[in-house]
Amino acid sequence: MIQPTVLAGLDDAVQHALATCDDSALNVLGYGEISVVLGVPADRPEYACKRLPVFSTRAGFDRYRQAFDGYLKALTERGIDLVESHVMTLDGGDGSVVGYCIQAVLPTESLGPNVLRAEQPAVDHPVLEGITSAIVKAVDQQVGLDAQLSNWAWADGRLTYFDVTTPMLRTQGDSWDFDVDIYLTASPWLLRGAIRRYVLPDTVKRYHNPRAILRDLCGNLIKERLEPWVPAAIQACNRHIDRPITEEEVRKDYTSDARLWEAMLRVRRADRWWQRKVRRRSYPYLLPGPIER
Numbered sequence: 169m170i171q172p173t174v175l176a177g178l179d180d181a182v183q184h185a186l187a188t189c190d191d192s193a194l195n196v197l198g199y200g201e202i203s204v205v206l207g208v209p210a211d212r213p214e215y216a217c218k219r220l221p222v223f224s225t226r227a228g229f230d231r232y233r234q235a236f237d238g239y240l241k242a243l244t245e246r247g248i249d250l251v252e253s254h255v256m257t258l259d260g261g262d263g264s265v266v267g268y269c270i271q272a273v274l275p276t277e278s279l280g281p282n283v284l285r286a287e288q289p290a291v292d293h294p295v296l297e298g299i300t301s302a303i304v305k306a307v308d309q310q311v312g313l314d315a316q317l318s319n320w321a322w323a324d325g326r327l328t329y330f331d332v333t334t335p336m337l338r339t340q341g342d343s344w345d346f347d348v349d350i351y352l353t354a355s356p357w358l359l360r361g362a363i364r365r366y367v368l369p370d371t372v373k374r375y376h377n378p379r380a381i382l383r384d385l386c387g388n389l390i391k392e393r394l395e396p397w398v399p400a401a402i403q404a405c406n407r408h409i410d411r412p413i414t415e416e417e418v419r420k421d422y423t424s425d426a427r428l429w430e431a432m433l434r435v436r437r438a439d440r441w442w443q444r445k446v447r448r449r450s451y452p453y454l455l456p457g458p459i460e461r
């Protein structure tokens with residue numbers, strides 16, 4: 169396991185990058201929509217460290233950890249093979265908690281998009297078969313899943329899932345069991361009310377709906393520049409559901425998703441500028457550069 173002092177060193181480097189907007193000392197393995205995945209050590213990464221949004225209280229973090237543990241257990245019980253993941257914490261000062269989810273670094277060629285990119289489209293590809301059956305087997309009103317290709321690895325005939333930092337577990341009510349508001353700190357303060365009210369409930373619902381998740385898997389292939397795989401993926405998905413997914417639906421999803429994320433990113437960049445230049449505060453998230461979609 170990664171040494172606590174090494175993790176503290178990483179977080180110092182992250183703080184420095186946030187303060188200066190210069191992330192050259194970091195090895196960014198991937199940008200998710202919200203988090204950033206950092207390779208440690210930077211020159212020869214062994215660990216993938218995913219910085220979680222900052223928890224303002226220990227109690228908030230404890231609720232998250234409980235949901236995280238419950239989510240891993242639920243996915244495993246439902247037959248999903250998970251990359252081993254640990255959550256570690258650092259003291260953020262003022263009672264706040266900085267959490268990291270730590271995994272071993274997976275070989276680049278084993279990451280889902282790279283696997284498909286290296287091959288010709290085929291409906292029966294084991295990655296498509298594995299992901300689509302995992303979705304219909306694991307997902308229900310209690311357990312959600314973000315099954316996009318970029319969250320899976322394929323090596324030695326084994327499909328593993330690794331995007332576990334958002335524990336999509338609902339054991340009571342319509343919302344997830346942890347305080348979803350921690351993710352809202354990534355959005356400008358002015359927009360949080362609207363996002364909480366209009367965007368979040370819909371987003372949560374989508375991750376518990378097998379058909380919507382399958383659709384999302386297909387649409388996301390376009391973003392990954394794997395458009396030739398779309399027809400095969402749609403067919404693989406349609407083997408599992410009664411109401412077939414159409415190519416038209418998938419394209420529509422892609423366009424509206426791309427627009428939404430692009431707009432969010434633009435707003436976040438503007439917010440970063442406002443916080444840094446006008447309010448003279450550091451902005452607490454690392455943002456990706458321009459994204460090609």
Ligand SMILES: Nc1ncnc2c1ncn2[C@@H]1O[C@H](COP(=O)(O)OP(=O)(O)O)[C@@H](O)[C@H]1O
Nearest residue numbers: 197198200201203205216271272273274318331
């Ligand atoms: N363990 C890992 N080894 C190598 N790369 C990783 C690992 N975990 C994540 N990544 C890279 O970072 C990207 C985002 O990570 P992910 O866990 O999916 O977080 P997010 O919730 O931000 O999507 C992945 O699509 C992948 O490219």
Ligand SMILES: [Mg+2]
Nearest residue numbers: 200318319331
């Ligand atoms: Mg992901």
